[in-house]
Structures are given as C-alpha cells and as structure tokens.
Amino acid sequence: MNWSNELTKRFKIDYPIIQAPMLGLTTPEMVAAVSNQGGLGSLPVGGLSPMDTLALIQKTKSLTTRPFAVNLFVNDVPAQSGREIASMRRFLNELAAANGLAIELQDQQFQFYSYKEQVPLLLQEDVGIISFTFGMPDDASIRTFKNNGSVLIGTATCLREARLLQEQQVDYIVAQGIEAGGHRGTFVVDEPLPQIGMTSLVSQIARYVPVPVIAAGGIHDGHTIKAVFSLGAAAAQIGSAFIASNESKAIDAYKDAVQKMTDTDAVLTRAFSGRWARGIRNKFMNAVDQANISIPPYPYQNSLTTPVRALAQKHNNKDFTNLWAGQSAGTCERLPAGEIFMKLVREAEGIG
Numbered sequence: 001m002n003w004s005n006e007l008t009k010r011f012k013i014d015y016p017i018i019q020a021p022m023l024g025l026t027t028p029e030m031v032a033a034v035s036n037q038g039g040l041g042s043l044p045v046g047g048l049s050p051m052d053t054l055a056l057i058q059k060t061k062s063l064t065t066r067p068f069a070v071n072l073f074v075n076d077v078p079a080q081s082g083r084e085i086a087s088m089r090r091f092l093n094e095l096a097a098a099n100g101l102a103i104e105l106q107d108q109q110f111q112f113y114s115y116k117e118q119v120p121l122l123l124q125e126d127v128g129i130i131s132f133t134f135g136m137p138d139d140a141s142i143r144t145f146k147n148n149g150s151v152l153i154g155t156a157t158c159l160r161e162a163r164l165l166q167e168q169q170v171d172y173i174v175a176q177g178i179e180a181g182g183h184r185g186t187f188v189v190d191e192p193l194p195q196i197g198m199t200s201l202v203s204q205i206a207r208y209v210p211v212p213v214i215a216a217g218g219i220h221d222g223h224t225i226k227a228v229f230s231l232g233a234a235a236a237q238i239g240s241a242f243i244a245s246n247e248s249k250a251i252d253a254y255k256d257a258v259q260k261m262t263d264t265d266a267v268l269t270r271a272f273s274g275r276w277a278r279g280i281r282n283k284f285m286n287a288v289d290q291a292n293i294s295i296p297p298y299p300y301q302n303s304l305t306t307p308v309r310a311l312a313q314k315h316n317n318k319d320f321t322n323l324w325a326g327q328s329a330g331t332c333e334r335l336p337a338g339e340i341f342m343k344l345v346r347e348a349e350g351i352g
C-alpha cells in the first residue's frame with residue numbers, strides 16, 4: 001500500500017494517520033510514540049497555562065525529533081450568569097455529600113487562559129503544525145501563524161463550519177463525525193448541534209470545500225482507515241483507540257470501562273463541561289440529567305466540576321468523572337501506543 005500523499009509530504013511523516021489530541025489523557029510519551037513510528041502525534045494544550053504549555057511542548061521535543069502537532073482550544077468565554085453558577089455549585093455540593101465525596105465547592109473567581117496567551121510560545125518553540133477546535137483563531141493569530149510558516153488544521157462538524165474554516169485559509173480540515181469521542185468541535189451555535197456521521201461529513205467536505213480533509217470519528221481498525229481514503233480524506237485521525245494505551249493518563253477504571261463498553265454506551269452530554277461531548281454514561285451524567293438543572297456554558301461548568309472529577313480520579317472512581325469515548329472505542333487495547341499505531345498500519349496494509 002502506498003501511503004505517500006500531499007499531506008505526508010507536507011508534514012514530513014510516513015503514514016497519513018494522526019493520533020488525535022485528547023486533553024486529560026494524551027501525554028508527551030503518547031505523542032512521541034506515534035510520531036516516532038512515522039505517524040503524527042498531537043499534543044493537546046487546550047486551556048492550559050502558558051507555563052504548562054511550554055513544559056509539555058519541551059517534554060515532547062525531548063522524546064522525539066519527528067514532527068508533531070500542538071492542539072489549541074480557540075473558544076470565546078461567554079458572560080457568566082451568577083445565579084446559574086451558584087445553583088450548579090449547590091447541586092454539585094449536594095451530589096458530592098450524598099455520594100461520600102469529601103468536597104465543598106466555594107464561591108470562586110474563575111481563571112481561564114486564552115489561546116492568545118499560548119500563541120507566542122508556539123512561535124518561540126517553532127511549532128510547525130497547529131490544530132485547533134471549538135472555533136477559529138482571530139485574524140491576528142492566523143496571520144501570525146501564517147507568517148511563521150505554520151500549518152493550520154481546523155475542526156468542523158458540518159459543512160458550514162468547513163466553509164468558514166476555508167475562508168480563514170486553514171490548510172486542513174478535521175471532519176469530526178458524530179461518532180467521535182470527547183468534545184464536539186462545533187462552533188456554529190445559532191442552530192441545533194450538528195450530528196453528521198463521519199461518512200457524510202468527510203465525503204461532502206471533500207466534494208464541496210477545496211481544502212484537504214482529515215477524517216475523525218469511529219476510525220478504529222484497518223477497514224475504517226482504508227474506508228476514509230475512499231471517501232476522499234487525506235488522513236485518518238484516531239483518538240479512542242489510544243485511550244487504554246500504556247502512555248495514556250486515563251485512570252484504570254476508565255480504561256476498563258472503555259474496553260467493556262458497547263456501541264450504545266457512549267452518549268452526548270453537557271454535564272461535565274457545558275460543551276457537548278461523547279462519553280460513557282455514568283452516575284454523574286444520570287444525576288445531572290435527572291436534576292433537570294440548567295448547566296452553565298463552557299468553560300464555567302468545566303471549572304465547576306473539576307474538583308469533583310479530580311477527587312474521583314484520585315480514587316479510581318469512574319462514576320463521577322468524564323469517561324470520554326467514541327462509538328467504536330470498545331475495541332481499544334492496553335498496549336504501548338507505538339504498537340497500537342503499527343497494528344493499525346499493518347491491518348490497513350493487509351486489506352486488499
């Protein structure tokens with residue numbers, strides 16, 4: 001099988017297969033393992049402080065000399081509703097107390113970092129490939145990246161978003177199908193959440209938008225990798241298959257839950273972060289659903305639930321933390337990320 005195409009040449013990689021950025025579980029070790037095998041690792045730094053961002057980039061560079069992408073969250077922060085936030089805080093405190101989670105959320109000053117604070121670091125570290133989700137960077141940041149010769153990869157969940165990204169002159173578009181695990185990259189918010197399957201999305205962007213497409217959502221074996229090239233994709237981006245990898249920071253109970261899940265277990269929820277995301281249904285999601293309570297938007301809800309999730313993770317408790325996973329995540333394996341990657345490559349090569 002000839003893997004070489006325009007994208008592999010531009011990125012200077014051997015295989016057009018990208019390990020998806022997965023904030024919360026992707027480590028520099030995971031990124032380097034995939035890049036060292038000739039794929040493209042992606043380092044997620046969405047919403048992190050400039051100091052953490054720098055440390056992660058430098059750590060990854062110490063583990064690989066091959067190209068890797070750095071992934072940003074480019075969302076705006078909406079105005080906050082004090083009343084909605086206070087009522088969610090009360091609800092979370094009651095939920096924690098009822099479930100033996102020793103935590104008491106206090107009135108807090110929110111502190112959010114903007115991707116704009118990360119831009120100078122990315123230039124300083126000469127990051128050549130930048131992917132982003134939750135929106136589009138502002139014109140000034142796009143110009144800065146372009147002047148620096150960086151390759152830009154935006155995320156679209158419908159054709160309209162793909163066209164907006166094309167207008168911003170991004171170099172590649174990740175078409176994130178509804179099968180995908182984790183947050184939806186959706187940024188067109190004046191209509192209901194787009195729920196386009198990967199096949200429809202990739203093939204239509206390939207047909208109507210003159211920007212190369214990277215397929216994401218539900219790709220988990222040799223067959224699905226081969227399929228996306230038939231649909232017109234330039235690369236496959238794969239997340240869930242790496243959740244249980246040795247280099248993943250996912251807690252043990254999360255890795256177990258993903259390996260045991262079936263196709264219907266991972267559902268869309270706003271309960272953890274205020275943004276739609278796909279994860280395995282658990283007690284926390286059920287409790288928020290049943291309470292029928294108004295959920296503050298991202299990133300407020302994300303901040304509010306952080307202490308609960310952190311405590312649950314500390315105790316290897318899968319009931320009160322987010323278990324992001326895609327519809328095909330059940331096939332993931334507990335292996336080194338480099339082995340998972342090469343297994344996918346060999347499987348695709350073995351399919352006539």
Ligand SMILES: Cc1cc2nc3c(=O)[nH]c(=O)nc-3n(C[C@H](O)[C@H](O)[C@H](O)COP(=O)(O)O)c2cc1C
Binds near residue numbers: 182
């Ligand atoms: C645990 C997890 C965390 C994720 N975090 C990010 C992220 O930080 N940035 C991003 O652009 N996409 C993120 N995603 C979405 C992935 O980049 C990708 O779209 C998705 O994993 C592809 O579908 P799949 O999970 O079926 O392979 C995340 C996905 C998962 C499963």
